[in-house]
Amino acid sequence: MTISLYVRHARKARVAAALLCLAALSACGGQPAADTAGSAPSPAPTTRFSENGVTVTLSVSDWKASEGTLTAVFTPEAKGFHLYSTDLPATGIEGVGRPTAVGVTGALKAEGRLKAAAEVRSISVPGVDAPVPVYPDGPVTTTLPVRADGNGDATVLVGYASCSTRDGCTIPVSDRAVRLRVTGDGPAFEAP
Known part of the structure; x- marks a missing residue:
């Protein structure tokens, strides 16, 4: 594998990891995504x-x-x-x-x-x-x-x-x- 091909794969992997982290943060109460349409009511006890x-x-x-x-x-x-x-x-x-x-x-x-x-x-x-x-x-x-x-x-x-x-x-x-x-x-x- 050439170095330039390796760099491109590494960048794609970092971007994918960053997107997964953002999705996990949103699902776990972190900052919601910008296109979230309002907040859901808290679940009933x-x-x-x-x-x-x-x-x-x-x-x-x-x-x-x-x-x-x-x-x-x-x-x-x-x-x-x-x-x-x-x-x-x-x-x-x-x-x-x-x-x-x-x-x-x-x-x-x-x-x-x-x-x-x-x-x-x-x-x-x-x-x-x-x-x-x-x-x-x-x-x-x-x-x-x-x-x-x-x-x-x-x-x-x-x-x-x-x-x-x-x-x-x-x-x-x-x-x-x-x-x-x-x-x-x-x-x-x-x-x-």
């Missing part, structure tokens, strides 16, 4: 856990003036499993089922009722006289309007049970605590 056959993802969004929306997505880990209605009594119907529930305590207060983005359907359970209200098989998204009652510690309390008409039910989860901290900047979940 989010956490998740899995227990008794269901993964629950919690997030707080639309946080303004000490108010926002707490979203909980309940995802059964196996196909064919459903969750029970948020309106199911705390002890179920004739002891069958547990409601899908999300509540808050401490520095967060609920500003309304928990709503689910799924239609309720009724199923018949052998040995139970009354119909049992459930959501269709698969994930269910719920939302709860919340507001900060000052700065400090808060707890999200989550409850649910999942069942399958073929495979039976998982053990219900009741008042599963998820901790977060509320500051002037908004809520942040503690590391799991």
